[in-house]
Amino acid sequence: MTISEQELARVAELARIRLDPDTVTDVTRRIGNILGMIDRMQAVDTSAVSPMAHPLDTVQRLRPDEVTETDRREDFLAIAPVSEAGLYLVPRVIE
Amino acid sequence: MLSDWETVIGLEVHVQLATRSKIFSGAATRFGAEPNTQACAVDLAMPGTLPVLNREAVRMAVKFGLAIGAEIASVSVFDRKNYFYPDLPKGYQISQLDHPVVGCGSVTVELPDGSSKCIGVTRAHLEEDAGKSLHEDFHGLTGIDLNRAGTPLLEIVSEPEIRSAQEAVAYLRQIHSIIRYLGISDGNMAEGSMRCDVNLSLRRHGQSEFGTRCEIKNVNSFRFVEKAIECERERQADILEGGGKIKQETRLYDAERNETRSMRSKEVAHDYRYFPEPDLLPVHVSEEFIASVRAELPELPAQKVQRFRTQFGLGAYDAAQLAASRELADYFEETAGATGDAKTAANWVLSELLARLNRDGFDVSASPVPAASLGALIARIHDNTISGKIAKTVFEAMWAGEGEPDAIIDARGLRQVADSGAIAQLVDAALAANAGQVEQYRATPADKRQRMFGFFVGQVMKASQGKANPQQVNDLLRERLDGE
DSSP, X not given: OOOOHHHHHHHHHHTTOOOOGGGHHHHHHHHHHHHHHHHHHHTSOOTTSOOOSOSSOSOOXXXXXXXXXXXXXXXXXXXXXXXXXXXEEEEOOOO | OGGGEEEEXXXXXXXXXXXXXXXXXXXXXXXXXXXXXXXXXXXXXXXXXXXXXXXXXXXXXHHHHHHTTOOBOSEEOOEEEEOOOTTOTTSEEEEOXXXXXXXXXXXXXXXXXXXXXXEEEEEEEEEEOOOEEEEEEETTEEEEEOTTTTXXXXXXXXXXXXXXXXXXXXXXXXXXXXXXXXXXXXXXXXXXXXEEEEEEEEEETTOOSOOOXXXXXXXXXXXXXXXXXXXXXXXXXHHHHTTOOOXXXXXXXETTTTEEEEOOGGGXXXXXXXXEOTXXXXXXXXXXXXXXXXXXXXXXXXXXXXXXXXXXXXXXXXXXXXXXXXXXXXHHHHHHHHHSOHHHHHHHIIIIIHHHHHHHTOOGGGOSSOHHHHHHHHHHHHTTSSOHHHHHHHHHHHHTXXXXXXXXXXXXXXOOBOOHHHHHHHHHXXXXXXXXXXXXXHXXXXXXXXXXXXHHHHHHHHHTTXXXXXXXXXXXXXXXXXXX
């Protein structure tokens, strides 16, 4: 399997990764190589194997439903680029 | 014609679970807190933080699953749903894709025409809520409040088995009723504790494959769900009738204009690139855990309806109305217990009480008239202290805070006149005052007298200011008028 430069551009946009136009051809080739390796893995018959969700062979621990965090808003707002009235401000987003 | 088309609806309902802390962090979930005071380092996706799953959120999801007779997954898995939006700090939402905690189940709804319908639930999974974007003007910027980020959600997905706005609303009300009975959510739609996305498509009657669907996002009241469905099916029918094609897209319902419109922005974003969440291990739900949750299940709405019908002899519709909320059902049962007459109690609760609760915007738990007092009032009708009609006056006074029924009856002198001597005086006075009508009555054939008889009853009741015992008045009038 290969990937086209258009597909690469779309995936990069979804992941918010800016690609230097000079590197597009090289990145496309390298990702194509990775996909080729995945193709080889896909060819293995796994019909009798149940999918593994996590490499650690153990179970999720659950925590009790308790409020353990205190309000640290001022600390967090202090490291934000812009804030006002207790809100983080970001470039305008409109649906 | 709109009637040529069958409407196919599936609903996705997001329910905020009533945990004290968030699904993956120990921050509080209280509604209405000052912005960003309940958003901790985990919720803000600070580097180095990791999610730890809240046991109570899993317990609540399992509880819901058991209540709708669903399979509970012994192993469920969390996944990352990737998209960029400022109110989602991590750049992905932790959700469940292929292995949700709750599998197939079903919900039975009662429809106004007296029929019932079973609607399949495909699945219900756990996920985290996002924060809120405030688009008011902050110098051309958008404000972000992350208090809601990380609040546990249960997303309940129905099968596309709903065929009308009416069925959709009945299904939603049933889900609402179940989550409130279980105590896993307050279900407050105005505060966003329960939100609904509607998937809708049309197809010709008899056609087996589905048409292209549109998703209407965040329709947040029962009434708007109904209206959004009505206007979306008209929109789609118009397009299809005109030979057009439906474009699969996400739409928003605008309540002010009563129309749905396309959300243009997300054209590129509909690829969420799910993959298993590496920060969380698979969740195992043991048989013992399920058994302990099952043991906590309360009597559910459908079971309560059944019991009200058999135990109290109520009709299906009345029973369903009373069982719609646990608080109303409890109020009814307490009233019925205090009077020993469940049918009269049901009538009073469903008519007088509900009408006033709705009029004054009270929840039944905040009713100015407690169940025991309503029971005491009904008991006074039974022991002939007052008539049913006077009881309504007393109830109005109780509602206005004038106290217990006995005190009001005495203070206002409303006690029914049951003294036969006093009633005889009233009857004789009324007959004397209407001698002409008496003569007319006696000249009328017996089978045509009923209407005129009512006139005399009215005269006597009026003279007694409604306080004469109606049965005694009737008996005495019969004796005086028909007795010769």
